[in-house]
Amino acid sequence: MALRHSRLAAWIAMCLGRGARAPISELDAGLLADEVGEQVFAGGTFVFRQGETAAQVHIIRSGSVELSQMSRGRRVTVQVLVPGDVFGDVPMLLGEPEPFDARAAVDSTVLSIDQPTLFRLLSSRPLLARRWMISLAGRMSGLQQRLVDVLAGGIEAQLASMLLRQADDRGRVSMPQAQLASLLGVQRTSVQRVLKQLAEAGLVEVGYRKIELLDRAGLLTLLDEDA
Amino acid sequence: MALRHSRLAAWIAMCLGRGARAPISELDAGLLADEVGEQVFAGGTFVFRQGETAAQVHIIRSGSVELSQMSRGRRVTVQVLVPGDVFGDVPMLLGEPEPFDARAAVDSTVLSIDQPTLFRLLSSRPLLARRWMISLAGRMSGLQQRLVDVLAGGIEAQLASMLLRQADDRGRVSMPQAQLASLLGVQRTSVQRVLKQLAEAGLVEVGYRKIELLDRAGLLTLLDEDA
């Protein structure tokens, strides 16, 4: 048990502190590890549904969770979360109900902290609050960039940007094309068309339920110059 | 001078605390008012440019500032800020350069706080930090909703949503249609076409450089049911 606790604390420190100018302290990580609950969700089940009260904040330990919303008869995916990602804190801070459905894409382990506990920690640990704020800012920055991608139009550029963002460290994106389509807010057949172009240009390789990036630099050039 | 200071503090308390569950204390508002610098920007001039170092966070005192970015040959407007809005804190927290151009749409007054001062305040005033975090969360929530609007497609619904969001308390949106178009990431002529439909349906009235909302409830119905 003590072992589990310390490994959890180390993992939390790594995740929340990743790429950070303000790394989280071991003490704070330990305090968080003390308080988190751990829960497993089978693939396809919901962590929470749109409209529910936001009583907890969640961190993905393993697996993958997608945030989506029904809008005008069409399911749009706002984000696909991977281990280390935090979610649910925005509505909790605002005291609003959950704006999205959170559905486990595959079997997933999720850490949760309830609202009073988190508020207590954030109030008493200024550095943790600062770190949390930076985490929020990071997500906000990504969201802004994504909005620009979408607004700038051009499925090709949007897809390239999304692939680069979603790729794991081995340059692979593992999800059905239909899910990519719902992330981009476009038709599956449109994703298919563009994906084929990219494959013919030698930039990616398309497989079953996965896409391998062969030329990241080439994909990057699509973001600026093009159309 | 003391008068100016106290009015500024009251204004800051009202703005940052608006709609809040965690109103800002008078003390904290006073501390902020002590530290802010005030600067006037003529319409059309830049508060900062994309790529510059983010050394300050800004609050709009009066006027209007638009955040935009050139992307793929086209200027997309990420946000139109009005008095009380905060900007520039995200890149500052992340230690990244400014991702957008910030241009004053009309003559505007902007309050600014430099990075070390803000960090000092946030560290020493936990409630202020909490309030700032809630402000971030609020902006994040709006951004997410906007992303959903855009992804769900349908210029009509996007436009309705944008009009409802941008309207002042008298139900008016004051900006050229070209700016609306750049907010939505669509062609000006497309905005024109849809605007005409809405006008014929009696939902809005279109004027020179302004749009009046006649039937907010009617606009709201466009968001869900439709296409």
Added chain:
DNA sequence: CGACGACTGTCGGTTCTGAGACAATCTCGG
């Protein structure tokens, strides 16, 4: 190993948006 469900690949017809160009109208300063 066989069948079923999930996913990919492709095709046309239809609708919508992008784009460029131009006239009409409005605002504001001189």
Added chain:
DNA sequence: CCGAGATTGTCTCAGAACCGACAGTCGTCG
């Protein structure tokens, strides 16, 4: 009061995306 510049209103065409449908593949589970 008048003119310049900004903004709106409209039109047309070419291109893109949507949408439904369907056949071919892939994985997996009994």
